[in-house]
Amino acid sequence: MERMVVIGGDAAGMSAASQARKRRPAQELEIIAFERGDYTSYAACGIPYLVGGLVEEVDELIARRPETFRDQYQIDARIRHEVVGIDLDAQEVEVRNLEEGRTFRQGWDQLVVATGAAPLRPPIPGIDAEGIYGVQTLNDGTAVLAAVEEKPREAVVVGGGYIGLEMAEAMVLQGINVTLVEQAPQPMTTLDPDMGARVADALKGAGVQLRLEEPVEAFQVENGRVTGVQTGEGTLPADLVILGLGTRPRSELARDAGIGIGETGGILTDIRMRTDQDGVWAAGDCIETFHRVSNQPVAIALGTHANKQGRVAGINLGGGYATFPGVVGTAVSKICDVEVARTGLSSREAAEAGFRFTSVVVQSTTRAHYYPGARRMSTKIIAEEDTGRLLGAQIVGLEGAAKRIDVLATCLWNEMTVGEIQGMDLSYAPPFSPVWDPVLIAARKASEKLEAR
């Protein structure tokens, strides 16, 4: 009988465990999953909606509890168990039972490292004070929810990425005064500046105070608790601070054990999710993956990738065959009424990757202009100059705008040119689209711009 040990009980780890179990019964493969938090298999992306009150119970964010894994899958999922070391030679992990305070060793034949991502915490004075929260695990989420329920007056979000903006909206919904502090000229720097500016307008419209181009210099702390955020422009009062500065792969455990780490800081794997160590697999936010447009390694923390990668690891570990084909950098978010989406490379990323490119932005509507509920949307397309190949796209608009990014992600996946895209047979009816779909118009304008050179 073999034993599989999983480090991290969320999307990647538990997908791997479930898929392995599906292929190998309990008599053949024992599966133990260690999770340092209180929850397994949860929707971390749902945290802002829990904090904002759109989701009423933390339970709604939990897909499967440890009991379910034990009873239905014969997977021994143990919460409040933190793995603190990996011993490759002995094929053992060192585990701390956080409930009982004791540490023990657990042997494995197959190990899956699914340690997730950690919110970035730059060394700003005071950053470890109480009242300053990263938002990554469901435990983080319930901690912020508890803080919000104490009715703070002033919240400051530091950093305008997806999580930062979603949390800003959530706290506005809870009646808190929210200020967003961002060192760049726009929030959401994964978008081009012109598209990010549209998001800034939406945030202002929703009542979020924006402090752009203001790097945080220090946190004001009294009795160990945060009371303010100091920027170059002054001090903002703060009862509560959310860090939205991005994340990094939580790969220290793997690195310390001698498992190979890539240039992005993520664990290196092959397309079947094998690390460079026999019997050791990795999946989810802790790994480095491959960007199909830039052909560069990237570390992208996203539940959808984690699920897919965990599944691939579990299938392979269970004796099947599956591969993870990489990513094209697709992301979507809804900030108040505004939908925001991107795929591929931004202008900055395209330049960094070495591409020569051009771009267009088109204004359109989500439905035929005469159909009730037609809303404004802007679509930006970035295309390679010489070949016309699509390199990236961004959408900012109102209801019904953002999910169209998937068409462009699919075009990127297939290395289509804007000339090809403009002729595609996309669905049209007045409740869904103008007769020229915004995606087609954007591709057409990009194609015309390239031809006119």
Place this chain on the structure above:
Amino acid sequence: MERMVVIGGDAAGMSAASQARKRRPAQELEIIAFERGDYTSYAACGIPYLVGGLVEEVDELIARRPETFRDQYQIDARIRHEVVGIDLDAQEVEVRNLEEGRTFRQGWDQLVVATGAAPLRPPIPGIDAEGIYGVQTLNDGTAVLAAVEEKPREAVVVGGGYIGLEMAEAMVLQGINVTLVEQAPQPMTTLDPDMGARVADALKGAGVQLRLEEPVEAFQVENGRVTGVQTGEGTLPADLVILGLGTRPRSELARDAGIGIGETGGILTDIRMRTDQDGVWAAGDCIETFHRVSNQPVAIALGTHANKQGRVAGINLGGGYATFPGVVGTAVSKICDVEVARTGLSSREAAEAGFRFTSVVVQSTTRAHYYPGARRMSTKIIAEEDTGRLLGAQIVGLEGAAKRIDVLATCLWNEMTVGEIQGMDLSYAPPFSPVWDPVLIAARKASEKLEAR
């Protein structure tokens, strides 16, 4: 100076005219467009929403009036002018001025045939009675609107295609009792029966009476006006009848002139929209085009194809280069609360084309299950057995479901397999999708089913 004559002043014809003008100024190319109806460049797809009262004024459906074409584009667009003959040898068309009743001949150097489609009117006794309407042109639309404004009590829709169903909804919105008579076991026979059954449920829920598997045998007529619809099961009272039996290419004029017609009844063109006659182009619902999945000719009446084809004709005629790449059979509609979409081949079409295939249907939601507004949706995927290649897809669901068909249309365009599709990087955030997008789940299930064979 050359002269371009356009037959038909709607999407295809006027797109061709506009694109030709863009490339060749009025001193170099004279452009005359003849339209037998009262309107140019209108949104025929918007007619059901005009009839249903969602669109208040017929003006909202008109993109450009003849005055606009004359004043802004130097295009001589003449409404109420019906072309009744094409003389290829003389390079002239014979035109009837419907206002004045006189007929004249007009020479051309370049001719664009854009005569559209005609609603099918099978030879059922009484079908030419007053009160029986096809819905194809905006004149048809205003006629139906006038009839609806007379407050009929009973309306019968014959045929359950897109237009039939959209008109059924429109008339329900106007407080009319609506019965849909369809000879097939389900409405919307462009879907597979299992998916069509979901549409039937939606129609019933909206208050439409369904009479399925009831072919119409005759129309009851009194004093030249329809009063009832006779089926094998009895007679339905009818103050108003809408024909929703589909359309055929309106290609008689071209055929009579000796222009080549394909097996579908549509005018033959090459990819640049040239017919088999020098200087004669064709575009829009009157032509035959190419289906990229079945590799068969098809005639599909859709505004989005007409616009693209007209544009291609105009660019080429104006000295540029453009091609129309064919279609994959994408269509979308909203019937009451239910969104319906399809792309590629249905099971019947796949069988007819000779494919060996399998299919799966998956139930999912439009958003994360815990996010407010998550709605049910069903996705069906049809894939080739030996290769796993996607052949077609269908979606029936509530708000936010249908536009996802575009991803699958893009996959078809690129001849992707379900195995490839399941790994794609589609956007995920709780307001937009479960963590596994319904498209990805469907592809995965299809892939698993093929592997399990």
